[in-house]
Amino acid sequence: TAKKSIQEGQAEIRLTSEKVFYNPVQEFNRDLSIAVLSVFTKDYMEEKLTRALKVKKSEKIVNDATGNGTNPEIPVTILEALSATGLRSIRYAKEVPNITKIIANDLSEQAVETIKSNIVHNGVEDLIETSHDDACMLMYKHKHPSQRFAAIDLDPYGCPSIFLDSAVQSVQDGGLLLVTATDMAVLAGNSPETCYCKYGAVSLKTKCCHEMALRILLQCIEQHANRYSRYIVPLLSISADFYIRVFVKIYSGAIHCKKTTSKLSMVYHCVGCDNITLQPLGGFKPNPTEKNPQQTKGYLPAAPPVGEYCSHCNQRHHLGGPIWSAPIHDDAFVSRVLTHVQDNPALFGTAKRMRGVLAMVREELPDAPLYYTQDKLFGRVHLETMPMLTMRSAILNAGYKVSYSHAAKLSIKTAAPAQLVWDIIRTW
Ligand code: SAM
Structure with a gap:
């Protein structure tokens, strides 16, 4: 029997048990994810279609009047690995165009029962499948390129790092990974040692801790991806309320992975004047004479360490990081998400906040990490x-x-x- 009904976007969710997690404050997170996925799936479809048509042409199986052949069906499968009530998946099914299938997964039996009844209640049985599995196990089953997802959404309690090894392997080339982290105390410098254990980076208690949290999470995802010769391209990175949320594309390419050190920096934080100095980990030396300009000419060693004492006030430095010090947003992508929100204000309960945040993000200087x-x-x-x-x-x-x-x-x-x-x- 239904205890409580919640309307959000085009979904109506019934909470049958108080044990199944629902957080109304995360509406902004879900709205933003829908806007991002709407823009992403359009690009994704177009890219895949262009590639598929190229293959068809080269195989000389073009047959229709346009010479393009019949448009191949492009599967756009999304995994919501930690789904709770199913609200997010149901909203994706109803509000994001181009999706062909969604898997809504949860480890809790009660959650899966709730998801099933909400799917029927919202009439989206044709698009959403449920899965009752450990998120990592499910993702590992999909790591073969033919089984990978176009997008994976990770929205756990607290820290997402235990899900990253499987997630970075199970997203298609050019696919999207959406990751939430809510353990802000850890990421914002209250327990740097825990942050190192979970994210492989030391957090610092500084004025710019929220952006530093985003950059710690990004470097963590990149580290996981690099193990499999994959790398990330951040599209949008948001700090809001009590959590952070990043949207990154994943690509394969061992040569590109050689550039990772040039996208990471250690962080020197002065305990006296609070000044922050970045120490890049090293460089990628492109070889202009090579046919392939991506070809590395070798590792460019890092500049000498910043030093023990601050040059402005002579006090000691604390050392944090490594953090992602390359851009955290893709300007062109952010502009398109903003346009999508401006053109469809009625779609989002938090449209006003989305416009405000996205407009600010678009103005952020890409080459000035932290603040x-x-x-x-x-x-x-x-x-x-x-x-x-x-x-x-x-x-x-x-x-x-x-x-x-x-x-x-x-x-x-x-x-x-x-x-x-x-x-x-x-x-x-
Ligand atoms: N994404 C949901 C939303 O937007 O409303 C909220 C998800 S809630 C924060 C986290 C969910 O992850 C819980 O329902 C919990 O049962 C589930 N969970 C925790 N560990 C898991 C695991 N290893 N595999 C799958 N689900 C898990």
């Missing part, structure tokens, strides 16, 4: 805070770009040297 925060900068030197506009104008006047980060209200993101930022503060 200062205005309150922490001035708090450290016990000065009254300079107006944000004045601070930003000063940086711009000095010839450097500046932006906000969606992850913190008072953030100042810039590639300007820290020396310049301190000089501006000294003149205040």
Whole structure:
């Protein structure tokens, strides 16, 4: 018997047991995932179709009037590995175009029963299959290229890292991995040692901990992918409420994996002035003379370590990382997701928030990892805070770009040297 009904998007969910997890605060997460998947599945279909038609042409089996042959059926299969009520899968089935099949999986028997009844209640039996399995076991069964998913959604309690080894192997080339992490205390520096155990990186308690959390998760996914000669391309990385959510494409290519060290950095955090300096792990040396420009000419060793003491205040550094220090969003993709939300405001309960966050994300400087925060900068030197506009104008006047980060209200993101930022503060 149904205890409680919940309407979200085009789905109506009945919660038959309090033991099955439903979190209304995550509506923004689900809305955003639907918008991302809507744009992604369109691209995915087009890419696969172009490739399939090329193969058909080369096999000389073109036969229709256009010379293109009959359009091949492109399967777009999505796995929701940790589904709980099935709400997310049902919304994907009803709201994301182009999906041909969804598997909604959960380890809990009660959850699977709830998912089954919700599928029938929403009339989406033709699109969603249920599965009662351990998420990792299910994904390992799908690691063969012919069995892989177009997209896998991981939305666990807390830390997703135990699911990553199987997930990175079970997404198709050019497929999408959607990952939530809710263990923000670990990622934001409250237990750096636990963060190392779970994510393979030391977190730091800093003003920019939310973006650092995103970058720790991205490096963790990349590390897992690299083991199988695969690598990630981040499309969108969001910090919201009490969680983070990343959307990354997965590709195969051993040569591309050689570039990973140039996308990772250690983080030096000064305990005195709170300054942060990145130390890239190393470089990828492209060989311009090679026919294939991707061909590496070898490893470019990292620059000398940043050092034990801060050059601005002479206090000690804490060392954190490694973090992903390459871009965390794909600008063109984000713009298309934003346009999709603007064109379809009625589709999303959180449309206004989505527009705000995506617009901020689009403005973020791609080549300035992490950020200062205005309150922490001035708090450290016990000065009254300079107006944000004045601070930003000063940086711009000095010839450097500046932006906000969606992850913190008072953030100042810039590639300007820290020396310049301190000089501006000294003149205040
Ligand atoms: N994605 C859901 C949503 O948007 O409403 C919420 C998922 S809930 C946070 C996590 C779910 O993962 C729980 O229902 C739990 O039973 C399930 N779970 C935990 N460990 C699992 C495992 N190893 N394999 C499959 N499911 C698991």
